[in-house]
Amino acid sequence: MERLEEATKPIAPENAIGRVSRMDAINNRGVSEAALRSARRKLTNLKIALTKIDAENFGICARCKRPIAPARLMYMPESTECVRCADR
Incomplete structure (x- = not known):
């Protein structure tokens, strides 16, 4: 920066x-x-x-409430949506 x-x-x-x-x-x-x-x-x-990160819902999609793929969280830890919901 x-x-x-x-x-x-x-x-x-x-x-x-x-x-x-x-x-x-x-x-x-x-x-x-x-x-x-x-x-x-x-x-x-x-x-x-x-x-x-220590919250119960960390890694859970804000839209569909399914788990966000670990690979997505490793690449983009700030993700609040799974790939499918983020593409919508």
């Missing part, structure tokens, strides 16, 4: 880079901002999941 935060800093107008390079830098900054938002959202969801 630190690298993404660095990549989202404003581009100083006094930088002597060409117009096309500046446009590319602005585009890259936008991509980095989106990636940073996504990383922050995932971190928040992981922190929430960590607080609920």
Whole structure:
């Protein structure tokens, strides 16, 4: 996240880079901002999941009430839905 935060800093107008390079830098900054938002959202969801890991309903789908596959929980511990319900 630190690298993404660095990549989202404003581009100083006094930088002597060409117009096309500046446009590319602005585009890259936008991509980095989106990636940073996504990383922050995932971190928040992981922190929430960590607080609920000892709860009786952890690993149970919020929609269908069936167990969430262990492989899904290993890959995405913040999951609150099984694959089938998440695809809907």
